[in-house]
Amino acid sequence: MIWLTWRQFRGQALIALAALAALTIFLVALGLRIRSTYDANVTDCVASCSLSSAREVMEDAYFETLLLSGFLVVLVPAIIGAFWGAPLVAREVETGTHRLVWNQSVTRTRWLAVKLGFVALAGIALAGALSLLLTWAASPYDKLIGGRFDPLLFPTRNIVPLAYAAFAVTAGIVIGLLTRRTIPAMAITLAVFAALQILVPTTIRPHLRPPVTETVAFTADTKVSEFSAGTDGISISGYGNAVPGSWMLSGRVPLLDADGKQVARGQINDCFKGDIRRDMACVAQKNLHFTVKYQPASRYWTFQWLEFGTYLLLGGLLAGFAFWRIRRGLS
Structure with missing residues (x-):
């Protein structure tokens, strides 16, 4: 069953590996350039240099590039869910091949378990590799500029992209099970993932922990x-x-x-x-002074783990629903 899954999936896997190789070269080169700029403006800077001017140099040189790179890292789980997860069951049902596949010696639950596990692990590995590369490349920039909580930066660094990929695959499978049509399932998966990327940072993430209220001197x-x-x-x-x-x-x-x-x-x-x-x-x-509400920088990893766990939990619930639904049979 694993061999058959690989045979069906190898074309997509090879394309993903080629894209990962190209992005690896780009991100490694970008990381080396960022480190060179950081050393010139911060590490090896003489006494006349200032952190504010170093920040301006780094932002002018790398903000747009890192923003676009981060967009790619967030886009990868969406693509995985739409192009790998959504067609997994929907294509079988749409073409009618599920009647043959699920009447062989392999049970439908085992068939789904192998397919889901293989695709989910491949998606997590791909998203994790890109996240690790971008996190490494951007680390001097993030250290100097700060703002790791920024809604445009937070979902592109460290561990949360791995959970996004796991969730996207299971969401695509469930949507495919419900719609039974490949193209609509792909479109809905993309829409759901995009909606969550807007909803979570604006209405959910800020309240994962009670904010701190503090008076700050101007x-x-x-x-x-x-x-x-x-x-x-x-x-x-x-x-x-x-x-x-x-x-x-x-x-x-x-x-x-x-x-x-x-x-x-x-x-x-x-x-x-x-x-x-x-x-x-x-x-x-x-x-003068003013009063602000904020999430402290020390909570960054707490928020990473909370969001990571939340998306994994959602993915697990969706996977459970998929197994329950597929055991009931599809007419």
Whole structure:
């Protein structure tokens, strides 16, 4: 049964291996370039260099490349689910070959177990290899820039892509079992995976652990994208570096003075002269602060394991449903 599965799957496996080889060469070369840039701007930097300028250099050089590479890592589990998982049962049912296959000496549950196990392990290995390569390549960048919780970065690093692949395969199989049509099953699998990649970071992941609430002093290094003047006073947004490496969950927040009252426009208007660094230094001298909610950087691996376990659990439940459904028979 394993030999037969390999015979049926070897074309897709060879294509995947060729793609993995090409991406390995690209990511290794990218990782070496990133390390060279990091050494030049951080490790071997003289006293006159600053971390802020090093961050700017790294972001300008590698942000878009790493973003596209991460998109590929997240796309791989979706492709695995749609092109490997969805046709696994749907194609057999659609062509009618399941009547022959499931009436041989191999039971339908054993047939599904071997097929699912083979494809799932291959998908997990492929997603894991790409995730490992990208995590290694981007590690100096991530160390310097921070932001590992970023919704565009978190699903592309370390262990969560492995769980995505396992879930995508089982989801594709179940959708194929229910639709019994290959093309619709593939399309629905892609849509479900894409929907989860939007839903999880926006509504589920932020609440896996209770956020920390903290009062932060406004300093000259606080990066603020916007000062908003409302009826109650000044509010700020875009203060992502207020707690380095953390995941900010609060949006626009009021800027408060030493007495805890919201700052009025007139209190800081005289600071804005057009030079952003001097403007921020001027505002910082007024002893201001603001309150934020965030997930600390120390919880990164906790969130990785929680999301990893959640997707594995969902995949396991879907696999259980697939075995239950296939034992009932398909007319």
